[in-house]
Amino acid sequence: MLTIYGVYRSRASRTYWLAGELGLPFVSVPVIQARRVDDPQAAGAPLNTQSPDFLAVNPTGLVPCIDDGGFVMTESLAINLYLARKHGGPLAGRTLTEEAEMLQWTFWAATEVEPHAVKIVLAHDARAAESEAGRLAIRAANKALKKAFRRLDDHLAATGHVVGDRFTVADLNLAEIFRYAMSQKDLFDAAPNVKAWLENCQARPAFRAMMEKRLSEPE
Template sequence: MLTIYGVYRSRASRNYWLAGELGLPFVSVPIVQARRIDDPQAADAPINTQSPEFLAVNPTGLIPCIDDGGFVMTESLAINLYLARKHGGPLAGQTVTEEAEMLQWTMWAATEVEPHAVKIILALDTRASETEQGRLTIRAAAKALKKCFKRFDQHLAATGHVVGNRFTVADLNVAEVFRYAMSQPELFDAAPNVKAWLDACQSRPAFKAMMATRLTELE
């Protein structure tokens, strides 16, 4: 049985979405980020990323983390590549080349897109966006993302998918990174293929189910 450690309001959302796409049964252990708790060490604190019982599973103290029949793994995007490869089907790479392309685009999203998109999310979550410095941070991040959006828009022009001509784990991984930039509609307006692709990804039943559960959690 697959166990996913992490609340839905975290990068664990990526793993919950994929589990839904693959139809995998799983156990969810809602580990909360310690930064969201006033005193994560308090006796009545919910289990969190600093709790000894979680650190026994993942000493890095980061979510998400999975335990797949005794195999423990971290890093949300890598977890998804592993689960898709293990369980196969149309979401997985069908050739070595497709697997390489899935890894390439996943790494691109993680290294070129996510660092800037996360700055936007953090500025909004902490209400720093209400300050001049926060607005400057968002503006700079959005400017840096324009190049990424342009490149990805051109890539999607041919088939509307990240790899091949179908929805795969690569679409899911990249879509979850681009979701962080959704508060900046001008980026999507300038990249209509990206906008249409993300809308299609988020129209999938498994994504909607994941988001419905996510919205039940406290912010």
């Protein structure tokens, strides 16, 4: 039985979505981020990323983490690639070339998109978007993301998918990263293929089921 550690309001959302796409039964252990707890070490504190019980599973103190029949793994994007590869089906690579492309696009999004997109989320979460510093941070992130949006927009023009001619784990991984920039309407308006692709990804039943649970959790 697969165990997924992490609340839905974390990068664990990526793995919960993938498990839904694959139809995998799993146990969810809702480990909350320590930064969201007043005193992570206090007696009676909710299970969090600094809790000894969780650190015994994942010493890095990060979510998500999975235990797949005794195999413990961290890093959400890598977890998703592993689960897709293990369980096969249309979400997995059909050839070595497709697997390589899935790795390439996932690494690209993690290094070229996520660092900038996360700054947008953090500015909004901290309610800093209305301050001068917040506006400057978002403006800089937007500028840095334009090239990435153009590249993906051009790539999606052929089939509407990241790899091959179908929805795969590569689409899922990238969609969860590009979701961080959704507040920036101008970026998506300038990249209509990216906009349509993300809407299609988020229309999938497994995404909607994951998001329903995410939104039901306290902020």
